[in-house]
Amino acid sequence: MFIIDPRSSTPIYQQIIEGVKENILKGLIEPGDKMPSVRELAKMMTLNPNTVAKAYQELERQKVIETFRGRGTFVSMEYEAKKDGEKMTELKDIFKKAIVEAYYMGIDKKEIMIMIDEIIKELEGGSK
Amino acid sequence: MFIIDPRSSTPIYQQIIEGVKENILKGLIEPGDKMPSVRELAKMMTLNPNTVAKAYQELERQKVIETFRGRGTFVSMEYEAKKDGEKMTELKDIFKKAIVEAYYMGIDKKEIMIMIDEIIKELEGGSK
DNA sequence: CTAAGTGTACTATTTTAAATAATACAAAGA
DNA sequence: TCTTTGTATTATTTAAAATAGTACACTTAG
Numbered sequence: 001m002f003i004i005d006p007r008s009s010t011p012i013y014q015q016i017i018e019g020v021k022e023n024i025l026k027g028l029i030e031p032g033d034k035m036p037s038v039r040e041l042a043k044m045m046t047l048n049p050n051t052v053a054k055a056y057q058e059l060e061r062q063k064v065i066e067t068f069r070g071r072g073t074f075v076s077m078e079y080e081a082k083k084d085g086e087k088m089t090e091l092k093d094i095f096k097k098a099i100v101e102a103y104y105m106g107i108d109k110k111e112i113m114i115m116i117d118e119i120i121k122e123l124e125g126g127s128k
Numbered sequence: 129m130f131i132i133d134p135r136s137s138t139p140i141y142q143q144i145i146e147g148v149k150e151n152i153l154k155g156l157i158e159p160g161d162k163m164p165s166v167r168e169l170a171k172m173m174t175l176n177p178n179t180v181a182k183a184y185q186e187l188e189r190q191k192v193i194e195t196f197r198g199r200g201t202f203v204s205m206e207y208e209a210k211k212d213g214e215k216m217t218e219l220k221d222i223f224k225k226a227i228v229e230a231y232y233m234g235i236d237k238k239e240i241m242i243m244i245d246e247i248i249k250e251l252e253g254g255s256k
Numbered sequence: 257c258t259a260a261g262t263g264t265a266c267t268a269t270t271t272t273a274a275a276t277a278a279t280a281c282a283a284a285g286a
Numbered sequence: 287t288c289t290t291t292g293t294a295t296t297a298t299t300t301a302a303a304a305t306a307g308t309a310c311a312c313t314t315a316g
Contacts, residue, residue, distance in 0.1 A: 009302090011274060021228050037291065048276050053293075064232070070284030070291045081234025091229055096247050098222040100149050104192070105219065106209025109248055113241065119224050120237055137273085139303060165262060176305050181264075198262045198313030 004045055016055035025123045035073045132173055144183035153251045163201045
């Protein structure tokens with residue numbers, strides 16, 4: 001599935017959110033697929049069910065997954081991308097932060113582009 | 129100088145660290161320049177001096193700035209970039225996170241590259 | 257030499273978010 | 287009916303961040 005680092009500074013529920021999204025992009029999970037239940041995933045990863053529930057709720061809010069009472073949660077059949085203005089600024093900030101760090105590590109533009117290329121290949125190439 | 133958002137989820141002291149680094153890259157602050165004193169910056173931004181001190185200490189640990197007792201803190205004359213393996217993984221993770229988000233916003237590779245181009249221009253073009 | 261300004265150290269307290277814990281409920285399905 | 291589902295609720299614990307106040311050693315300007 002994906003790896004959770006309990007000692008990371010980024011909250012566990014966010015790590016779950018990121019992991020699920022990444023797996024969907026990679027094609028490891030597909031639209032319509034059933035997600036493990038809250039309790040199931042919690043047991044698998046030795047987490048508290050409430051933490052998993054929180055992640056699922058946020059994922060549903062973002063329309064990444066759909067939930068049906070008593071049935072379970074599934075990967076959304078269609079995800080409508082929308083470029084929210086606020087989210088765009090936020091995204092640019094994340095990139096800026098990463099680029100500033102890169103520069104301080106002596107990594108130039110060319111190397112950054114290569115790194116991004118690699119990451120995208122990892123995401124796209126992983127289909128199935 | 130730079131903007132601090134007290135309501136952001138990223139700690140204030142980290143925002144200071146990022147802001148200083150960004151300003152140095154932009155050339156708004158140059159090697160050898162004197163930084164505002166801990167108490168001075170704290171007053172300017174209505175922050176607690178301890179918070180500013182924490183940021184300065186981390187910046188010094190990273191050799192971005194140098195401090196001299198009783199004299200003040202200054203932007204380091206030379207910064208030796210080193211590509212730490214662990215930091216590289218960390219950096220790649222930040223980029224991955226951003227790219228996953230971008231994809232979910234319907235932003236493709238080409239647009240990402242353009243965005244990065246813009247950010248780099250912002251950093252380099254701002255010299256002086 | 258003195259006074260003010262520097263970074264630093266220390267302890268204590270408050271604030272906030274995250275995570276855990278333990279139940280309970282309504283809906284769906286076997 | 288019984289189990290599994292997501293959800294809701296309340297309480298507690300944990301951990302990090304931020305604030306507050308004080309003190310110390312050093313440097314420099316006067």
